[in-house]
Amino acid sequence: MKKTTTNLMLCAMVFAVALVISNVIAAKTVQTGVPLFGSTILVPAAVICYCVTFLMTDVIGEIWGRKEAQTVVFGGFACQILASCLILIGEVLPAADAGMQASYDMLLGQNAVFVVASMTGYLLSQSWDVFVFHKIRNRILTNGGTERSRWIWNNVSTMTSQMIDTIVFIGIAFGIGFGWLFDGAMIGQLGAMMVGQYLCKLVLAALDTPVFYFLTRGVGRSATVEA
Numbered sequence: 587m588k589k590t591t592t593n594l595m596l597c598a599m600v601f602a603v604a605l606v607i608s609n610v611i612a613a614k615t616v617q618t619g620v621p622l623f624g625s626t627i628l629v630p631a632a633v634i635c636y637c638v639t640f641l642m643t644d645v646i647g648e649i650w651g652r653k654e655a656q657t658v659v660f661g662g663f664a665c666q667i668l669a670s671c672l673i674l675i676g677e678v679l680p681a682a683d684a685g686m687q688a689s690y691d692m693l694l695g696q697n698a699v700f701v702v703a704s705m706t707g708y709l710l711s712q713s714w715d716v717f718v719f720h721k722i723r724n725r726i727l728t729n730g731g732t733e734r735s736r737w738i739w740n741n742v743s744t745m746t747s748q749m750i751d752t753i754v755f756i757g758i759a760f761g762i763g764f765g766w767l768f769d770g771a772m773i774g775q776l777g778a779m780m781v782g783q784y785l786c787k788l789v790l791a792a793l794d795t796p797v798f799y800f801l802t803r804g805v806g807r808s809a810t811v812e813a
């Protein structure tokens with residue numbers, strides 16, 4: 587991918603769309619059928635969207651730099667707030683049909699705890715992703731590494747970020763929101779949910795490596811170390 591303003595805008599738009607849609611479809615839980623700790627792993631339908639957002643920040647960071655990647659993260663946070671406000675406005679507007687209103691509330695109704703959990707997890711994990719990505723990248727390139735090592739900073743940054751996102755989101759939404767953190771009978775379920783979802787995200791993070799290499803091909807020849 588060439589380092590152009592148009593391509594940067596395109597990556598930022600893909601990031602924003604994936605981020606906003608992730609909040610819209612996060613309420614749907616997907617049954618993976620994969621056994622873990624006596625039950626099966628459940629993941630939010632938005633898990634693919636999350637992976638797209640991390641991929642885009644890594645691509646932007648590799649081609650355009652840390653500053654641009656962090657700017658996109660902050661811009662995405664603003665998009666989340668705007669999307670939540672627009673959904674809320676749509677929810678309070680008088681509906682022509684009660685059934686339609688009920689469907690809207692069920693699919694798009696904003697649970698305050700889940701919104702806080704999602705936004706907190708997003709801001710912490712994405713900022714960490716940008717920080718670790720460039721920290722590892724700069725160290726490797728400074729010590730004689732080449733663009734062939736891109737899989738290291740791509741995977742380490744994404745995989746650790748996904749861990750933060752999973753722990754923060756589930757910890758706040760289910761641990762605090764549902765009170766599982768204070769219920770001895772549900773602590774195990776809380777831990778199993780965190781482990782299960784993280785394992786799925788870990789696999790998806792590894793699978794996006796070829797896409798990252800494809801989108802950043804040729805960039806390494808002019809790779810620079812940022813201060």
